[in-house]
Amino acid sequence: MPVLLLQLCAFGAYTLALVFLAGQAFSWKEDRRLFYVGGNRLRPGPMVGTFVATWMSAASILGYTMWLYTDGYVAFTGSVNGWLIGLVLMPFLVRKLRMSRALSLPQWLGDTFEDPRLRVLSALSLLGAYTFYIVIQFRAFGTIVGALLDIKILLASSLVYLFVLYTTFGGLPSVAKSDVLNLAIITGGVALAALTLLNRAGSFSAVHEALRQTAPAMLHPWNQEWSPLVTLLMMLSWGLGVAANPQYAIRLLSARTARDAYTTLALSALIIGSIYVGLTIIGLASFVLLPGVSAPSDELAFTDLVQSVLPPLPALGLFLAVLASAVSTANSQLLLAACSLCYDLSPREGRGRADLVAEDRFLFKNRLAIAFIATVALFLSQLRLPGILLIGRYSWTVVAICFFLPLYVIRRPRRKELFFPLAAALLLHLFLTVVLGILPELALLPALALEGLLYFSPWRSLR
Template identity: 20%
Template sequence: MIFTIGVLSFVIITIVIGIVVSRKVTDVEDYYVSGRNASTILIAGSLIASFFSTVAFMGEAGDAYLGYPLIMLLLSSIDVSGYVIGAIFFGRYIRRSRALTLPQYFGERFNSKRVRRLSAITTIIGMGAYLVSVTQGISLLVSNLLEIDFIYALLIVWTTYTLLTFLSGAKGVLLTDTIMYFVFTVATFISIPFILKKVGGWPEAISKTAHDLVNQPNILDWHGITGEGAFHGMPHEALIWAIILGLAWTCVLAISPWQTSRYLMAKNEHVILRSAVVATISVISIYIILFITMATVNLINPSIDPPEMVFIWSAKNFVPTFIGVVVISGIMAAGLSSASTFLQLIGNSLANDIFNLDKQIRKGRPTTTLRMSKLLMLMSGVVVLIITIFPPPAVLWIGFFAATIFAASWAVVGFTSIHSKRVNEKSAFWGMLLGLVGIVGGELFSFFIYPLPVYLEPVLIGVILSVVGVIYGVRTGEATSEEKDYLKKLLTAPRNLFDRKEIKVTNRFANALIIFGFIIIGFTFFYYYYPVNIY
């Protein structure tokens, strides 16, 4: 009963926040980009919260429980570099564009309607699929806690994040993302010691997990479980998979719309750089304790079904009730924050880049634009609701597929749009299109015809085809004067970038990241290596 009350209370609080913040939304810039004055904590909170959806706390946690904690940690250790890489080489330039959406940026950068619409379609497909995944995850959680049918849980979840996004737009999403970031971060770090204590305590629990699990040998080896019936048959296949997906997710964090769109809302470029550092530190800190600890739950219960519920099951059975409520609310917070972000991006791209409602702003009709944007946002939500009802839950697979669409379709075009003078409209269009066709075609082939080997991951096929498309465009076309002028504007640094006080503060964040690197090495040695190899 206490878990039911906790979840319902959290839903009510989320809706109330949306109603309160909606009163402060006065124009399109507020609704789309929160007035472009967000602080470091708001940007960092939104980056982390929109990333740590149910894909992390349910899908990836379930994968760690099934036997792959270290390989998931390896993947994550690679991909978190995307925050800093993206902020330095892409995000800060995007803010200079003053665009309302990422597709608008691509359209203006290449002076092309077809590039803008193609990137908008990619956004809608990718974010739509990811939203389905996240909605499934939260609905499974609510269904399990309230002991109600999945459909009713889905309606509760959908209504919550749709109302929040519909009413308050980017302002509400930024605020709730940050609140939710603190909730699930505190919940994770408080609950882990209780879970470890129940399964035997540190270092005994980790040592026993590594050496005593007969049904899951090698679970804490770097490659996880291998052999017949395992997800990865051989250790080298696990390594190749982690590296390819890790690099793909590096591109996702660096350039995907639900991450880099946060930079459009930042107060200045120093905020972008600082928030990337905070996100890097926060994400890897949570992952390292979450994955290894979820593997130890096998000592008590090796048959949690579905495995995505492992963290939730642990919160209900291993930790004090109040903390368990906070943990489950935190997981729900992560899911709702991601869902609201994804729905916002879908609605914004549909309104701004497919129906070109930004023309209404230029005609002096901002109220009409805001009203239509909200209507299209609601319609997008209804479509997602209908789609989510039918497919069986596949939280991790759908989430990974949806996110890596942007690595395949956008990464090459995005980075070259800033750092190449030769890339042009033709390059951008064919690079995006071939990347999208490559990953979608690869996934369909692997699913319906024949599973592709690990070294031919669909995202890798997409990236290679995207490179081919960009090279083709460079060889057969030229950048126009409009494209060159726009690039020149992007490369012109704002004055506040050289403010000495701002630089001094930003340098402190950079130094903190360096120090954190040494701390995490030491922590990993004592938390993991010592129990497994020395104790």
């Protein structure tokens, strides 16, 4: 079978499966609780599927693999270790979050501190951050599909745009159903590609030995560009950002019971760890087999590299894994961004459930908001923007400033005393990154330090 025909068949099969699974989750009797948090009754199977599939974004698969290919184990030290630190912290959230009946993290923040300004500020931050993070998924998907099918990137990006719209229109139940498929594709594609490369390279020990002879710096956890201090600070920042990310917290809220939430975290840790092992093998073995691949962007370099070092079938499996990760992450963040726009930033809608007619109108507005935000992200994905990993770093650091201290550090919230420290921290982060050009994850730590200092200081009453 010609390679192009094989790619078209695989892409068509994925499309049909996605439409079928997501369509099963559409409900005739919807309300906002079902739409946003699955009615707080998701079972462990769909929970694990949507948690891990959302975790493994295009930035995780494509961005981490190419960083590993370029810099070696410094990528593992700075990113994967940090991401797993964030996962280890998440069990401490379960009890705190499940005591609330909130439908969003901005609502939880505003209710906990009895300050509606916090809800508005955090919702605006989340809306902006997630809109740009969706751009990552559209760019990665569009570049890969465009290269595979020899079509314009805009047309290819429009395909993921339609996938994301369809799966998000059904709310979290639809997202969770489709993510079970996405997770299966991600794990299968990464495993097949890793095993194929190991077979070509000989073994993982052989890969290390080849690197020791040709590029020994890649085996060290830091190098001249990424010093130990910078790498460790980056690792810590990644951990704090992941731990406070609302897209994971909202899934803990959506679980049927607290036990299901803990079970999800335990199983997810095993699956996530195995996927990162596979991606590490792919990045290092690819360098051994074909060093020096370069392109105008990480997405194009990844496409060229995979097609060069893998046979057609494993290469197709890895490409499908990136596509599945793009869809699963984009629909999750799109749902949260629409919630911020329609629920948290609208005082009338944020008061609670209305009658059935009003509820239908509210959900219709949400679907319009989903289409609007996705369209903006699609447009932005066609512009000249920084690399996909850098966009993600800006996005999650802003979210971490809003939610890390309230979720993990502040045990006894004081009424209306967090708004000024939070606003000051966001402004400081903006100044450090935009004006001074400091890496966003390095700017996160002083921003969080300022937020904590202002909140816990003796002069906290000055607002």
